[in-house]
Amino acid sequence: MSQVTERADRSEQWADRAEAALAAAGHRRGGARRAVLELLGGQECALTALEIEDQLRGGRRAASRASIYRVLDELEGLRLVQRVETGQAMVRYERVCDAEEHHHHLVCQRCGIVIPFSDPALERAISSISERVPLAVSEHEIVLRGQCRDCTAA
Amino acid sequence: MSQVTERADRSEQWADRAEAALAAAGHRRGGARRAVLELLGGQECALTALEIEDQLRGGRRAASRASIYRVLDELEGLRLVQRVETGQAMVRYERVCDAEEHHHHLVCQRCGIVIPFSDPALERAISSISERVPLAVSEHEIVLRGQCRDCTAA
């Protein structure tokens, strides 16, 4: 099976799993939500609410901005989606996935591009800290900022 | 010299150094800016613009919200202040200090309290990553979220 197909499968998996979780939580189905789920499922990294709105208007089924925020909020509550604070004007959202896909973000301060990265040693350091800190840690977020290669070249 | 006095000195140092940097960058003096500098200099951790406004109105010299945002923006540009994205509604700001005071943040998702922490192993992991990543890293930010002891007890 090709990598592309694998990814498509995994995306569908996530959207389906999310819809099942929503149903289990007592939610009904709806077009706007399904569209957001499918879009997020196919994304590797974080999108803003406005990017989601644009992409949905461009393809699939359009959804109103209010519905997008509502869906994202529900999904965040169920831990299916997480917010990413890139330090730009808007909050970004991405699907929560299994440990092996867990990642953090690089943000270019010039062009704003967001690039995912992951590092096992970093995760170990975080776990270790989490045990020694006066807080029951349930999640962590790491952002590295700087200038990306394209912007450095330009 | 007592710890308290040391801290007071360090705060003044920061405010003075910041004012010098501002002057070097061609800025004139001003009351609102001085008030913000003195307040931030005396803080160990990050404040929101609105918290700054409240504290200034309570003591020292009051400053308008617009001026506070303008001052924070200037200071951020000069790398004297850094934004902290705690994932709450508002951005927080804190003074940038020397390496030994460099820290990150714990955020309670229930009560919103922000607690600083630091960890050398974590910094090493970050430095190591910074060299291997497709971005010229100039800063990093780490936030651990969870529930603080008070909220767990309550």
Place this chain on the structure above:
DNA sequence: TTCCGTGCAAATCTTTTGCACGGTC
């Protein structure tokens, strides 16, 4: 005297909310 820093008020922009309609269960 020139120009910048400040305050006030208005504008901007993201995110949230109230309400009515239509679809899901």
Place this chain on the structure above:
DNA sequence: GACCGTGCAAAAGATTTGCACGGAA
């Protein structure tokens, strides 16, 4: 048929901007 999800429009809230005045250089 009851209730929830959705869209629209208005509201809310943080941050930014335009403008005029007073103080710093």
